[in-house]
Amino acid sequence: MDQFFKFWVMIVLFNQLKFRVELVFLVFLNLRAKRLADGSTDFKYFVEASTKIRMFWTA
Structure with a gap:
């Protein structure tokens, strides 16, 4: 049961x-x-993209 739970969490x-x-x-x-x-x-584009991605990963 414990193994199954770990597997499910991983999925x-x-x-x-x-x-x-x-x-x-x-x-x-x-x-x-x-x-x-x-x-x-x-440059402006990359700054904007990296900011959005960073915001997204921390959310």
Whole structure:
């Protein structure tokens, strides 16, 4: 029973991690599209992306 519980927790954590990675990727693509649309610099874009990703991982 204990082993099963550990296994289940691992699956749940893995799914949450996968979800977060997918969300980060979507944010990344969204920012990239926005950057191409308004023609802002690469540096500004990377700062914005890293800030959003950092906020997301700490949430």
